Amino acid sequence: MRKPDQRPVIALVDDDSIFQLIATRTIKGANLTERILQFPNGADALKYLEINFDQPDRLPDILLLDINMPYVDGWMFLEDFEKIKSKLGKEIAIYMVSSSIDPEDINRAKRNKLVSDYIVKPVSKETFARLVKAA
Amino acid sequence: MPKKKSHPVKSIKKPIQKKAAKKNLSAKTKPEALPIDSLLGELRLRDLLFSSLSKATRELLLNPDWNKAIGIGLQMLGEATQVDRVYLFENDPIKPGTDLSCSQRYEWNSGVAEPQIDNPELQNLPYTLIAECYQPLKDNRPFFRIVREMNKYSSFRKILEDEDIKSIILFPIFVQEGFWGFIGFDECKYERQWSEIEFSVLRSYSATIAGVLGRKLSEQEVSEKNKFIESFAATSPDIIYVYDIDTDTNVFENRHIAKILGYSPEQIKTIGSNYWNFLMHPDDKKKYDDLLNDWHRRTDNDSEILESEYRLKNSQGEWRWYLARDTVYKRKEDGTIAQVIGTAQDITEQKLAIQALQESEQRFRMLQRASFGGISLHDRGVIIDCNQGLCDITGYSFEELIGMNGLKLFAPESQAVVIEHIRSRYDKPYDAEGIRKDGSRYFLEIHGKNIPYHGREIRVTEFRDITDRKRSEGRIREQNARLIAITEDLKRKNDQLEEFAQIVSHNLRAPIGNILSLITFYEDATTEDERKEYFNLLKESGQTVHNTFNELVEVLKIRQNPNIERHQLSFASTLEKVKKMLAARINETQAVIKEEFGTPYILYPNIYLESILLNLLSNSLKYKHKDRIPTIRFRTFQENGHTILEVIDNGLGINLEKYGHQVFKLKKTFHEHPESRGIGLFITKNQIEALGGEIKVRSKEFEGATFVINFSKYAQT
Structure with a gap:
């Protein structure tokens, strides 16, 4: 077991509050990390990253990004993220997380070099564990 | 002078008749001779004269050498009459503008007088120099003079005296009733008077000369005529013949017909004299014979020319056509025709050409008849020929069309173009509108071309009725438009399907x-509180699914019901209703709502129009700018036959660059606004599109938004 400060920070960007709850409980239940950041949309997540760009401790190691969100959706988040990526004090692994099994969505995500992988909801405990391990 | 002139001539005759035997002869012979001797002498002389005349005449008639005959004759008469010179003068051909002259042709000389045959003055000697003799000679009278008695100043006397002539007598020669010349006798020894016998002998000889000359001349004429006819016949390409009816043979022909037809002399011999029967086409032979028989029986047709055509077989066995022109040449005593003169001309080439022309004309007619289009030939607009096709197309008869102004076949609007194209000799097809006899109109394709015709230029024009083509062109255009509309409709439907797929x-x-995950959580829960929490979350998730599903069903209903009942609706009263529904919010925001309904009514489903106006108005109120009192303008107007509604607000607006693709999507909101649910515009868009309309948005962020609805952009009416 790692020390608490060594465990990764996970950010959840999703407008679906129930998913947020399920994901949080799953991650915590599996004892993967206690440090979970929750954002209801892309805009809020970007704002947080911009503010904490020079404090690596506060920046997430893993970012789970929903596609379908009101206001700033997943795609739009990625566009804006690319602009600030270089000044961030940490390498962030972004996973697209969506209920869509539409091949168009999957392919679009996989073509984007900012995206590490595409994960279909619901997300199991094992999947979260694999993501944390990879980080 | 005329008196003197006439006197001696008269005086010749009278004294001659009375005392010729005594005085004249005695004057010539010795005056002292015995009467019986002188009578005998006179008889001998007379005998000599007559025998000389007879010899001279015989020479003229029988000697083929005219020159010799004249020479001998003149000598004999000269010797018999004991004159000094005998000569023959011929008048020169008459030259216009000059006096008649004469030239000496022959001379006999006794030896006393100087020969004058070489005297150049006796060639082309004008009668004006020997004026005294002209009138009597021209009047066919003899001229006699004693030179001494002539006028002293006469040029004639001078000429005679120069040649020592004492007495002269001239006899005129008339050939074919024309004054030809004269024969003359000079006496240089004494002033001689002429006895009656001498006079008549000399006159007889001159008459003989005249006769012989006349005969010679007509012989020459005949031979010249013959020569002309022969050369004419030889050079004529036609066959010229004289046909004897009784013997059924040609008594004359400039060339042998069989030879022309290519038969060898051996063949011609075999064919024999009756070659007409052999050569002529049996059909023509019968006709030709009948024709000739009829014609031959008539007696009133001497100047008539009988034309007939028949075929003759050539040596290759081909039939050659001949045109014969016959006329009467000789009749028998009973008045029937004995011989016919005629020409036969080979007209095979003409016949073939005419036949070819007729055939080509026939073919042309057949083509014209077979052609589905109308064809006309016109000369400066006037139709001079046309085919049945043109009659069929225009409804006019052939007789009506010939001579008609072709412009009458066109609608007045097309005539200017037609005239212009005729004038410019335009030779490509073009469209025009035609007008039939019954006044009905139709579409034509016209194709004209100028062609030379009998030294002029006429125009051949083809008329093609293209009404069917025009009609199907119209149909194709319609179908095309429909297909485009269907394609767009399909595209929109496809977009919608994709949208649904996204929604699903x-x-x-x-x-x-979420429900699946929550169920697992619920099962793993250890406390009642936990279970209760998960149960509530499950209920919430279930409700979300239900709501989304209902919205989808609602949209599907809209989509599947484009034939929803429509009513004549007033924009103003519908908006009034909507305003009442949102009265609380309008009050709260103090919003100003402006209405400019240039198009006051629309035929539309009531609930849709209500829903559209409600969504747009509530949207504008919802996204108002916090520093401004919301102002919302509703305007309607017509554009290209479509009814347009614009809703213009001064609210927050939308960053279209960022969110343009999301505006009308389900559950999309672009504002961090508590009430954003993102349903309204999605439904609105679906309602509008279901009825063939379109909704668009124009906006500048923080300044306001304008929604533009075209109610019938893709509508199929």
């Missing part, structure tokens, strides 16, 4: 995934 993917799958 995101909006339905997500809560269902």
